[in-house]
Amino acid sequence: MDTLRTQVERALGEFVERRLPASGESEFAPLRTAADELLSGGKRLRPAFCYWGWRGAGGTDVPGIFTAAASLELLQASALVHDDVMDKSDLRRGMPSAHRRFQALHEKSGWHGSGEQFGEGAAILLGNLLLIWSGEMWRNSGLPPESLAAAQPVHDHMRSELMCGQYLDLLEQAHGENTFESALRVALFKSGKYSVEQPLRLGLVLAAGEVAPWMDELCTGYGTRVGIAFQLRDDILGVFGDPAQTGKPAGDDLREGKRTMLVARTLAAASPGDAATVRHLLGDPDLDGRGVDTLRQIIDDTGALQECENLIGDYLGEALAALDQAPVTAEARSALTDLAIAATSRKT
Amino acid sequence: MDTLRTQVERALGEFVERRLPASGESEFAPLRTAADELLSGGKRLRPAFCYWGWRGAGGTDVPGIFTAAASLELLQASALVHDDVMDKSDLRRGMPSAHRRFQALHEKSGWHGSGEQFGEGAAILLGNLLLIWSGEMWRNSGLPPESLAAAQPVHDHMRSELMCGQYLDLLEQAHGENTFESALRVALFKSGKYSVEQPLRLGLVLAAGEVAPWMDELCTGYGTRVGIAFQLRDDILGVFGDPAQTGKPAGDDLREGKRTMLVARTLAAASPGDAATVRHLLGDPDLDGRGVDTLRQIIDDTGALQECENLIGDYLGEALAALDQAPVTAEARSALTDLAIAATSRKT
Known part of the structure; x- marks a missing residue:
């Protein structure tokens, strides 16, 4: 199971880095940070059920299955960030939820307008990005x-x-x-x-x-x-x-x-x-x-x-x-x- | 151009009806109504640019291109409904925006909790559904x-x-x-x-x-x-x-x-x-x-x-x-x- 977790996390890290490089244009850095935070925790249960379904039906250990399975974590991360906006939740896994992070960034920076509205808007967009990526990572897993x-x-x-x-x-x-x-x-x-x-x-x-x-x-x-x-x-x-x-x-x-x-x-x-x-x-x-x-x-x-x-x-x-x-x-x-x-x- | 519009609208109508039948379980009826409203107007510019790109590069009139082009309207509808939540806009094309429609449903029905929160939550989900569908309709257009x-x-x-x-x-x-x-x-x-x-x-x-x-x-x-x-x-x-x-x-x-x-x-x-x-x-x-x-x-x-x-x-x-x-x-x-x-x- 440790191997599975490691492979899933490696696949996620590589995918996100390709889509939104950490060293890229710094204006997108808060999106990347929030995505990393959402993807850093979790039990990786969904990828595990997918992987063991594959193995259970006779699939072998090819890199593509880890990528395909890992893409389910992006869907889950998307659901979490939107859920927190919908529920107006302040916390996720003991840390500020994504929309509160964006709100804090707005307030700390002294930007114009409502920090709450900025936070919710940015979190909706981040959730959309994760949702789009989940489908993309799935389709580009390299499986036949x-x-x-x-x-x-x-x-x-x-x-x-x-x-x-x-x-x-x-x-x-x-x-x-x-x-x-x-x-x-x-x-x-x-x-x-x-x-x-x-x-x-x-x-x-x-x-x-x-x-x-x-x-x-x-x-x-x-x-x-x-x-x-x-x-x-x-x-x-x-x-x-x-x-x-x-x-x-x-x-x-x-x-x-x-x-x-x-x-x-x-x-x-x-x-x-x-x-x-x-x-x-x-x-x-x-x-x-x-x-x-x-x-x-x-x-x-x-x-x-x-x-x-x-x-x-x-x-x-x-x-x-x-x-x-x-x-x-x-x-x-x-x-x-x-x-x-x-x-x-x-x-x- | 009339033919193009008609074909695009037919493809959209058929796709949405398959995903969320109007006669289906009535609890989803408000999602369908809101989707229909979002998809009913518009200039169909994006499908037209796609279609004429296809024709311009020598593509012929096959049904699949209308479906593929029409799928861009689902992406646009998704962006509109999320945009209106993010901007807290009351109107869209002279009618209440989707989240205000869901809010009105909540208030008219005398349901528990905050109508505003219900409205925004439902609109976020509707936008996600439209975003997911846009990719699905695109991939299932029937083109080679x-x-x-x-x-x-x-x-x-x-x-x-x-x-x-x-x-x-x-x-x-x-x-x-x-x-x-x-x-x-x-x-x-x-x-x-x-x-x-x-x-x-x-x-x-x-x-x-x-x-x-x-x-x-x-x-x-x-x-x-x-x-x-x-x-x-x-x-x-x-x-x-x-x-x-x-x-x-x-x-x-x-x-x-x-x-x-x-x-x-x-x-x-x-x-x-x-x-x-x-x-x-x-x-x-x-x-x-x-x-x-x-x-x-x-x-x-x-x-x-x-x-x-x-x-x-x-x-x-x-x-x-x-x-x-x-x-x-x-x-x-x-x-x-x-x-x-x-x-x-x-x-x-």
């Missing part, structure tokens, strides 16, 4: 044209699906039913699919040149389930995560009022009084430590936390059973097992 | 793979260049020198290149499979110059345009404080007192009719308006002279002449 042609419809679909999923999320926050089912659907479309299922499918199709029935079964049986469990873990970390590890303030999802599966379970199981408290506190931008503790207590007391932990375990078990049935190579089976566990038991 | 492969680097370059150009524009507004030269550079990178030069280059390369030296000369000699004249016309319309035709309030660019070539020429030629007045009024969001008249008067009195009109004439003349030297077909020469005149003498 027939492999890329076979996988391109999956790639196209994934990108539109991500945007539509994020739109569903906006709707769900604005007027959703906030049931477990509706939260699950949003989680799947907004994140689960493009974090696990689609990267895996891309790797499989790149290697095989087609989507064989067993691949579809693996993408659903393993990919979808790991994707949901990944999001359930995200829900839990958003409430109970350690700020030192997540890089976000404690209980940040509560302050943002995110309508997650965890919150839906809590509301469904809470007494009328507790449910009213949750509805009252959730989304309060000034929610303090005491408010966070109150909500955590209710989420724990209703059994929702344990229920979500159990669901993660169930989904993981089903995913590994599906993986067991798939005719992937032994090495890929072992790596995909580790990845599923890592994705669902992570601390950040 | 070798043509598309030859043109792809130009296509990739154009998209990154547009985003970098828009970033330069943000910088220029925030702390630029506001000289004619700096405004010209921004105009070229932000709009001129992807409005004229690059669409033309795409058409030429698609047809010829390579960039022959005469094509480069035509792209620079004709394309760059028409692009600059196109932007100069834009600068003039932004100050003196008829709201009934532009769909924007009178003097909108003045209220937004845009640092255009026209403004740069005015500042360079104005008396110290007039220059101070311009600097004072430019960018005042509450600028009223009287303020607009004051600025118009100064822009006229300094001779900057006439100077820009003269420049448009000069650039157009040089462009047509360059076109005259290019070995394009007679039909293409005639159409590119008409297009250059239309792009630089337009009222909207």
